[in-house]
Amino acid sequence: MMWNLNRHSDVPLYRQIMEWIEQRITYGELPPDSMLPSERKLAEQLDVNRSTVVQAYDELRAAGLIERVRGSGTRVRSNSWNIDAKRTPNWREYIDGGMLPPSPPFIRRIRDELRRSDAIIDVASGEMGADMLPQEEIRAILRDHSFDDYLGYCDPYGYGPLREIVASHLSRSRGIQATPSSVLITSGSQQSLYLITQCLLSPGDSIAIEDPSYCYSLPIFRSAGLKVFGLPVDEHGVIPEAIVDLDRKHRLKMIFVNPNHHNPTGTVLEHSRRVTLLSLAERFGIPIVEDDAFGLNGFGTLPPASLKSMDGSGIVIYIGTMSKVAASGLRIGWLVAPQSIVDRLSDARQQMDYGHSIVPQKIAAHFIDSDYFWKHVDKVRDVLQLKRDLMVRALRRELPGAVDFHLPQGGFHLWMKLNSPVNEAKLRDEAMKRGVAFVPGCVFGSASGYVRMNFARPYAEDIERGIARFASALRSLTEHP
Secondary structure (H helix, E strand, C coil): CCCCCCCCCCCCHHHHHHHHHHHHHHCCCCCCCCECCCHHHHHHHHCCCHHHHHHHHHHHHHCCCEEEECCCEEEECCCHHHHHHHCCCCHHHHHHCCCCCCCCHHHHHHHHHHHHCCCCEECCCCCCCHHHCCHHHHHHHHHHCCCCCCCCCCCCCCCHHHHHHHHHHHHHHHCCCCCHHHEEEECCHHHHHHHHHHHHCCCCCEEEEEECCHHHHCCHHHHCCCEEEEEEEECCEECCCHHHHHHHHHCEEEEEECCCCCCCCCCCCCHHHHHHHHHHHHHHCCCEEEECCCCCCECCCCCCCCCHHHCCCCCEEEEEECCCCCCHHHCCEEEECCHHHHHHHHHHHHHHHCCCCHHHHHHHHHHHCCCHHHHHHHHHHHHHHHHHHHHHHHHHHHCCCCEEECCCCECCEEEEEECCCCCHHHHHHHHHHHCEECEEHHHHCCCCCEEEEECCCCCHHHHHHHHHHHHHHHHHHHCCC
């Protein structure tokens, strides 16, 4: 098979294979009823995972070009040359169109591999592992509380009692003076960001985000037609003085920051920089969106302050979530903003889904308001610190001198610099072959030669094996490139 994949392309490998086979069928090089190589054989020939070929074959079958024949293998369909006569829709055109662009290829490839194989150790996904979820607490809430409320559409602002509890919770834990009317319940941080970008900004507006930032991996900014500019981040967090030049050149409409246990670097924004950031935003009249997903995940006795608690001018829109302290599957988050903003976003929310389901909102209300909550938060912090320490020890043992990293004091992530140049796509593929998934730094912005690892997702007993597999993949490219 005289053809090579382009491993530097943004086009996923499975799609390159699919398009290549489709082209050979169209040109008559693979006539009707001709047999295709087995998935395993083609994977060996192209030096890819078998799951990549499986996905390509699945797409071709869905398009009606090939079929599986029991006992024989996979062949080109008998009517494949006549497929245009049936006026089959060009689904590729639809897939490539639309307002919301697909996730970056790196991210899609990682998700596909994790979905197809339970054997891969996952240090890529941005969520907690199953060992940290409040299963017993949720079961107790379901057992002890009746759920006989009206099961119709919920208030688009969110379940009233939950909004009251969230306002009280934020006052106690984050120093934020919010009222229930200033709280909007969402399905998580990403929905909050989506509502903000779609309702408060217009195509062509300029915004600033941290660089690196997980925001670079989100397609919602591109779908809104926004111009995105980066604010540099160092070991003390975002450098706010860069706002002055950016605003002079581009007239910023909004600033997005993740100041506490920043994703991906794990840094905490230094207090003096918080003061400067707020001062500059007030000076230029630029709203700040504070994503505080990891605010309660610190390993110290006191969590770092929120920007919103320091906001004397009402310029900060605050985003929080239960995903990083309780369970992402509850799909509960919140947004705190001036009531006029909450009114606007809740109206858009109603157009989207008529409000969130009442059931998880009631569970969340009981959980946050119970004795379980802070005990669970303490448990999460302890397990996170244990897992971080296991990952750090494994990296120092397996890759001495090969990587550098800042020791995070909370959150989920370890941001690591590779001290030798390496092709990130090849490193990802080599790691996958060995059974570990991570996220290359290029996904998060302009930085190259970096890796983000999530120590929250894997079980503690899998962390050392995962790092050993990653180290083996890295050595295979740096010692014998």
